[in-house]
Amino acid sequence: MRSFVINKPDEVICSLLQDKIDNLAKPKGSLGLLEKIAKQVGTIQQSLSPQLTNPHHILFAADHGIAESGVSPSPKSITWQQALNFVEGGGGINIFVRQNGFKLLVVDAGVDYDFEADTGIIDRKISKGTANFLYEAAMTEQQMEQAINTGVELVEQCQQAGCNIISFGELGIANTSPSSIWMSYLTGIDLKQCVGAGSGWASEGTLRKYQVLQQAVDNYQGDSSALDIMRYFGGYEMVMTVGAMLRAAELAMIILVDGFIMTNCILMAAKFYPNIINYAIFGHQGEETGHKLLLDYMGVQSLLQLQFRLGEGTGAVCAFPLVDSAVRMMNEMKSFAKAEVTPITKC
Numbered sequence: 001m002r003s004f005v006i007n008k009p010d011e012v013i014c015s016l017l018q019d020k021i022d023n024l025a026k027p028k029g030s031l032g033l034l035e036k037i038a039k040q041v042g043t044i045q046q047s048l049s050p051q052l053t054n055p056h057h058i059l060f061a062a063d064h065g066i067a068e069s070g071v072s073p074s075p076k077s078i079t080w081q082q083a084l085n086f087v088e089g090g091g092g093i094n095i096f097v098r099q100n101g102f103k104l105l106v107v108d109a110g111v112d113y114d115f116e117a118d119t120g121i122i123d124r125k126i127s128k129g130t131a132n133f134l135y136e137a138a139m140t141e142q143q144m145e146q147a148i149n150t151g152v153e154l155v156e157q158c159q160q161a162g163c164n165i166i167s168f169g170e171l172g173i174a175n176t177s178p179s180s181i182w183m184s185y186l187t188g189i190d191l192k193q194c195v196g197a198g199s200g201w202a203s204e205g206t207l208r209k210y211q212v213l214q215q216a217v218d219n220y221q222g223d224s225s226a227l228d229i230m231r232y233f234g235g236y237e238m239v240m241t242v243g244a245m246l247r248a249a250e251l252a253m254i255i256l257v258d259g260f261i262m263t264n265c266i267l268m269a270a271k272f273y274p275n276i277i278n279y280a281i282f283g284h285q286g287e288e289t290g291h292k293l294l295l296d297y298m299g300v301q302s303l304l305q306l307q308f309r310l311g312e313g314t315g316a317v318c319a320f321p322l323v324d325s326a327v328r329m330m331n332e333m334k335s336f337a338k339a340e341v342t343p344i345t346k347c
């Protein structure tokens with residue numbers, strides 16, 4: 001994989017940010033998590049007056065060979081059908097990107113379908129779905145490189161368009177399966193605890209899914225390195241996201257993280273470059289079994305808990321107004337002195 005330079009943001013500014021926050025006309029700490037977000041954004045941007053500019057949402061779509069082994073309750077055709085729905089504006093994510101002023105990019109990372117040329121879907125198809133990792137590696141090293149580099153290229157386009165806050169979403173029938181395997185390998189948590197209902201299994205279906213995935217893990221004969229796990233089990237949309245997240249952090253952009261699949265992508269990225277976590281804001285803790293365990297493992301807290309399990313980036317984009325509020329607090333709220341309010345001196 002190409003290399004990235006991801007530095008921890010300089011923390012010298014932290015005490016100045018804290019002073020500014022503590023001098024706003026409110027009891028210290030009374031805006032809770034928003035204060036934490038304001039400090040994080042100010043540190044990333046090295047500014048006491050941070051700004052959010054031109055938010056973009058990249059939604060990567062791809063198919064998975066493992067779908068043919070019955071791990072998802074949803075028909076595989078939903079991937080291409082729903083991708084078209086997104087460019088026509090009719091998906092769940094479309095509501096939230098419109099509501100919050102995001103530019104949406106829908107990317108074909110590897111959908112098993114021939115889209116017509118003029119749909120509005122960005123064509124970065126690597127192949128028509130991955131191979132079935134129950135029997136063989138999902139992708140070749142070359143395909144993995146191509147996915148990483150495509151994620152990089154697309155984030156650069158967003159940054160050149162003036163974007164400094166970016167969210168990522170995904171669409172891919174069966175992609176909770178590779179996500180569960182990534183999670184288990186990367187965290188050491190037992191696979192069973194990482195496997196959930198996905199797009200809607202009841203308990204029996206989830207058990208069958210787990211058995212297939214356990215068989216895939218038993219069949220695997222690689223070296224168990226993060227790089228090999230990413231390639232052997234990954235989806236194109238997931239690997240593209242890893243590349244995209246790494247480049248976004250390298251460019252000091254704020255990364256909004258969505259649900260189970262996207263959290264696994266940032267976990268994978270963090271295995272290569274741990275400093276990436278400093279650039280991430282976790283939007284939403286979802287319903288998929290394993291998501292809370294994963295957030296706990298990473299020692300992070302999401303802004304929202306709305307019982308979503310849709311993916312697409314919905315939980316990330318829904319959290320944007322809170323990040324906006326944190327930034328507005330820094331820029332619009334008056335200090336005790338400016339507001340001519342008596343400061344609190346007792347503790």
Ligand SMILES: O=C(O)c1ccc[n+]([C@@H]2O[C@H](COP(=O)([O-])O)[C@@H](O)[C@H]2O)c1
Pocket residue numbers: 071072073074170171172173174175176177197198199200258259260261262286287288291308309310311312
């Ligand atoms: O992001 C999540 O937390 C999430 C949880 C469950 C399902 N999904 C979505 O549902 C699809 C994967 O579910 P499945 O059952 O096909 O593996 C995929 O298109 C995801 O966008 C997403």
Ligand SMILES: Cc1cc2nc[nH]c2cc1C
Pocket residue numbers: 074078082170171172199310311312
């Ligand atoms: C309908 C549907 C919409 C989705 N959006 C993301 N994943 C999805 C899975 C299904 C099944």
